[in-house]
């Protein structure tokens with residue numbers, strides 16, 4: 001229990017003001033719920049108090065239960081805030097700014113009125129951390145707004161903006177929010193004497209027939225292998241069948257089934273890992289970072305356009321440069337088309353499109369971006385081309401400008417060599433499509449200044465990305481940690497596993513698509529030319545004869561109607577193709593490879609053990625900071641199933657010792673590509689957790 005009260009109670013002209021003050025987000029940490037209950041009881045006992053308001057200090061209302069307390073023993077709360085608020089004899093108004101999420105919204109739903117500022121967001125996102133609302137949200141929200149909208153909110157966990165919350169009936173009024181406290185007190189004064197509206201007293205919510213089965217069917221693919229979404233549905237269903245108290249008991253039962261389940265543990269881990277990745281412990285806390293207000297992107301191709309959209313989507317004016325006028329026009333048209341598709345899909349409004357598009361200014365001359373605070377180069381993945389661009393940028397950009405490259409593999413220092421200011425150069429590796437994928441690898445070159453590294457990390461967050469640190473090496477962290485996944489994927493096909501078998505294993509494991517179907521979608525020729533380039537650089541490079549043969553026979557994937565799979569015209573559904581089976585057998589025979597059957601387990605382990613081993617090597621070399629960072633990269637860059645926590649979190653469900661033993665055996669059988677990482681061996685011998693592994697420089 002912190003010394004400083006986390007809940008304050010003051011009386012202002014007959015109105016009891018209950019303020020939750022538990023930074024950073026007023027989560028329901030130790031003493032908060034009890035503090036609210038005590039304040040409500042105090043207000044009810046004090047004749048000077050006619051009504052009360054509940055609000056949060058700082059930047060937000062209550063952002064929910066303290067997630068750090070889950071999975072740990074918690075002393076039973078003598079009196080929960082929800083009950084005290086619900087039973088209050090005097091009206092209580094929840095005044096919401098920032099976020100009212102989870103237990104925060106549940107406290108507000110236990111109040112008799114709710115008001116919010118225009119920028120506020122409300123939601124019950126518990127399903128996103130593998131649980132369900134455990135403070136009455138599944139019983140109160142359906143009663144207040146109806147079963148269908150409540151079900152949608154609880155099963156998706158989405159944050160609902162204030163205006164929509166008003167339209168749904170969650171909040172009763174939108175207040176300007178210039179002076180939240182004064183406006184809340186005024187509203188509380190206006191409801192004195194009005195009948196108290198207790199949601200718990202409302203009858204079970206009505207629901208159209210089939211509502212819950214429809215929802216179960218609609219989430220079947222996305223929620224496979226998961227339990228929380230289904231328990232959410234069952235809890236809301238209970239709100240349509242049971243009286244309030246019994247519904248609360250059912251909610252509790254369904255909640256307890258989830259709290260310590262592997263799914264919830266993995267999702268909690270992912271929540272905090274995605275916050276931890278922002279920290280670079282070797283950067284001084286008080287490091288002054290240059291402010292970035294204006295940006296430019298060089299290269300109006302698919303990546304350049306997506307990067308420019310990320311800036312515009314987050315309020316930044318951005319100049320898009322391309323020396324080729326047709327290329328620039330095509331790039332701008334692609335951006336307009338992308339926005340139009342998003343409006344059509346309803347993921348953004350026409351107003352948002354009209355606000356964002358003008359922020360992207362197409363320019364042909366590189367001189368026209370000289371005053372921008374940061375520039376991101378996104379041209380062809382060829383060193384000479386990038387060096388030419390950086391030499392030009394060095395000549396025209398203002399001295400304090402930060403120069404970033406979107407290369408996915410080229411040595412940052414070789415690019416920085418083209419400038420007289422290598423300390424201002426770093427990598428900013430976006431993932432395709434750049435305006436959608438949340439992951440951004442910020443690559444530190446050997447001469448990158450700490451301010452530049454810090455500023456690039458911060459910039460990533462400012463444009464809605466999850467910035468992750470990466471050291472300068474081939475493939476940086478994300479792609480490098482997946483190199484052996486791709487190699488094993490292809491070698492197992494040479495040895496007898498079928499592409500569709502491998503894809504089924506990974507889809508059953510939880511991936512949205514299998515690796516071969518993903519290859520067909522992104523085009524087999526892209527990696528074909530990468531392999532050719534690498535073979536030219538290194539004669540010992542392990543080629544992949546089967547995908548090479550596919551490309552050389554014109555099968556480049558979806559775009560040619562055939563790749564690893566066959567595709568019907570205008571349809572992206574992959575169909576197994578006996579032509580590919582024959583080609584695989586031919587190449588294996590030519591290579592003298594005896595083919596054999598594969599178990600699903602061997603397939604899964606070959607792909608993910610190889611990746612975990614390489615992830616350990618990346619950490620050993622200080623090219624990544626934490627194993628949990630690599631997990632965040634797999635979750636947000638490669639579609640790794642979130643409810644499994646990430647590559648290293650999943651590896652711990654197998655155990656470092658078992659993984660090490662298997663890799664050591666494969667090293668004997670297959671040779672150097674399976675050389676076990678020393679870090680992996682150390683973790684195995686110490687009985688440690690791979691997800692807790694860190695780079696030597698952080699030890």
Ligand code: T1G
Pocket residue numbers: 024025027063064065066067068099101102103104106125126129131132133134135136137272275276
């Ligand atoms: N518990 C503990 N710490 C939390 C927290 C929480 N609920 N929410 C945020 N933090 C920490 C976070 O780790 C970070 O710490 C700092 O606050 C800032 O967060 C009974 C069972 C509110 C939208 O799921 O979605 O209620 O890294 O970097 O980007 O039914 O945080 O600085 O040390 O994310 O501005 C339900 C989770 C809980 C909301 C703000 N609530 N939080 O985003 O800041 S379950 C949630 C968020 C529950 C009840 C049930 C976001 C945010 P640090 P941040 P942000």
